[in-house]
Amino acid sequence: MKLRTNQLKEHFAKGQILPVYILSGDETLLMQEAADHIRRSCRQQGFTERDLFPIEPGFDWSNLLEAGNSMSLFGDRKILEVRHPKPKFDDGAKKTLQKYCENPNPDNVLLLIIPKVDKKTQSTKWFQKIEQCGALIQVWPIDINQLPQWIHQRMRQVGLEPTREAVQLLAERVEGNLLAASQEVEKLVLLRGKGPLDVQDIEESVADHARYNLYDLVDEALKGNDAHAMKMLYQLQAGGTEPTVLLWAFSKEIRALAGMAQLLNNGMAAARIMQEYRIWDSRKPIFQSALQRLSPTSFRHCLLEAARIDQAIKGIGEGNPWDGFSTIILWLSGKVRPTQLSIA
Incomplete structure (x- = not known):
């Protein structure tokens, strides 16, 4: 199945945890927040341990199967987090992931974090088999025209009440950099506190320092x-x-x-x-x-x-x-x- 990032809250509210979650995308901030949401939701439902598998040259994929079959020292359920730096997988990876999905351990959740994956890869049999075992969450970048709306939602979430002009000014200042936008929103809350926010507040807080910041x-x-x-x-x-x-x-x-x-x-x-x-x-x-x-x-x-x-x-x-x-x-x-x- 496929899930959008804005569907994660509703998905986990149902209390059902899937065996596998594939998180795919290139926008660092949105990927990080989606992964945090999945981890947090899994922990709330008893998956309190986490084994991390950063994939590097020479990685032995049998370690993943071994971790999936082994019991926790404390009897806790766990998240097996695999971070793959490339959207392409070698044969060893494909075979291991398919084998894992043939009989996934109900005491584990596999979180596979990968860059943006193309349609050709998604249409392959091995990838579809993994997706059928759980869910594919594709994280799309925020279009420049959607950035003001994204910033507005971000501000409202932390208690700010910005004017339309204030949101537009901040969007122009960060030039599409979501991480910079997120940091500026955090800074505005620290400086101004919750409540109304206008253009003057943005200009005073998000100043273009002549020499240093x-x-x-x-x-x-x-x-x-x-x-x-x-x-x-x-x-x-x-x-x-x-x-x-x-x-x-x-x-x-x-x-x-x-x-x-x-x-x-x-x-x-x-x-x-x-x-x-x-x-x-x-x-x-x-x-x-x-x-x-x-x-x-x-x-x-x-x-x-x-x-x-x-x-x-x-x-x-x-x-x-x-x-x-x-x-x-x-x-x-x-x-x-x-x-x-x-x-x-």
Whole structure:
């Protein structure tokens, strides 16, 4: 069967979980959110464990069948998540997936995440056999003409009440980049809170910084370019950037790095970690640089400093938030080591 992404909520509300879900598409944000929806719905119905299979050259497909037939150590049902980087499958993959679907274990759900698959592949016998075992969810990109409607729905979901002109302005600013649009909506909620939103609010929040923006700053800090990052920090402070938004941008990346560093320490391959955290290819060198330069302890220090900044912003802690950002930048450079691991 085939499902659209907007049918997932209704599908899972019926309480029925299919043995297989094939999630196919190229739009990163929409794919990620659809996968999260499927995982969350499966967990709510008892599939609390998750085995991840990132497909790399030399992958042994028999591992998937073995995982499908094995019992969980705790007797829990599980999600078998296969991430295939290409829409084409070799013979080993085709045979294994067909064999799995011949007698799927009711205690498992197979989530197959793949790029956009063409009609020729969909019409093959082996693919149709897999689809008949479950559901194919094709994630289509948002057309540029549909972007304003998508942004409007996104805003309404988080409690914003935008004017038509405000939605149109944001759509023009993000130029079809859904991830950027999503981040700007999150930022608007942080800055403005829920309620009415007009063009002036968009212009003030989604400003075209003449020289720097907060994402550039975070990237420079993660690269270890402390001198440049400090200069950018002063520019943002002088330009009236809200510390709440900068804290959000820093915390988001540092939390991810803390988890990645721990997995790296546990022996997981860096490439697999990048897949696990869905790091875009263009940003992988930035994350790799930070992980090579810093330890898990360093990232924990940075998170604790972020907590101090949050307390200062809310007026329940001492210190200047901008001094805290300077501290984080220096720690991320690796040139200055944290000396204390407790919140004062």
